[in-house]
Amino acid sequence: MRAGAGCIIRDHEGRWLDGCCRNIRICNSLAAELWALLDGLRLAWSRGYKDLEVQVDCLVALKLVQHNNDLANASSSIVRRIHNLLDEDWRVTITHVYREGNQCADFLATFALNLEEGLHLLQEPPRAMHFLLHADAVGEGRVRMCPVSSD
Numbered sequence: 001m002r003a004g005a006g007c008i009i010r011d012h013e014g015r016w017l018d019g020c021c022r023n024i025r026i027c028n029s030l031a032a033e034l035w036a037l038l039d040g041l042r043l044a045w046s047r048g049y050k051d052l053e054v055q056v057d058c059l060v061a062l063k064l065v066q067h068n069n070d071l072a073n074a075s076s077s078i079v080r081r082i083h084n085l086l087d088e089d090w091r092v093t094i095t096h097v098y099r100e101g102n103q104c105a106d107f108l109a110t111f112a113l114n115l116e117e118g119l120h121l122l123q124e125p126p127r128a129m130h131f132l133l134h135a136d137a138v139g140e141g142r143v144r145m146c147p148v149s150s151d
Contacts, residue, residue: 003032006108007040008125009049014137018043019122021112033058034078036105037065039119041085041092050090057102062094104132 006021020039024032037056044052056062064079065086086092099106107129112120125133 001026001028002113003027003029004109004112005032005036005039006105006110006112007036007043008104008108009040009044009047016125016133018047019108019125020119021108021115021122022119023112023115023117025117030058030060030064031078032109033061034064034082036109037061037094038078038082038085041082043121045085045088045090052090052092054092054094055097055102056094057097057099057106059096062096065094104129104136107132 003024003026004021005024007019008016009018011017020043022035022039024035027035033056037054040054041052065082104125108122108126111126111129
């Protein structure tokens with residue numbers, strides 16, 4: 001399946017600092033999530049950020065990284081690279097958020113599909129992304145539809 005990865009680095013008030021996206025071309029969704037995490041960590045490290053709160057919307061990717069689960073899968077080299085970065089001298093906390101809370105990164109992943117294959121560093125957000133950044137800044141969210149039990 002065609003896949004892209006995206007990450008955004010924000011300050012403590014939610015303002016855009018940096019971002020990147022990658023046109024991976026073809027891979028599964030777990031590998032795309034891991035690429036986004038790896039690219040985001042690399043970008044943050046290269047910019048000198050030393051205290052990060054990372055939010056991911058893929059619970060499986062989070063568990064692979066946090067618990068070093070079964071690295072004998074196709075994503076093992078990416079997970080190893082993530083672990084190597086996490087071992088550097090900085091504070092990184094990785095937490096799970098629902099997809100609705102990660103709209104900007106998802107936008108960048110989709111945006112990447114229209115770019116050449118590979119990593120693209122973004123000093124400014126794409127113009128079409130401004131409405132999402134604004135919605136996040138003012139606390140507007142999307143409703144998550146959850147099934148209601150009939151019990």
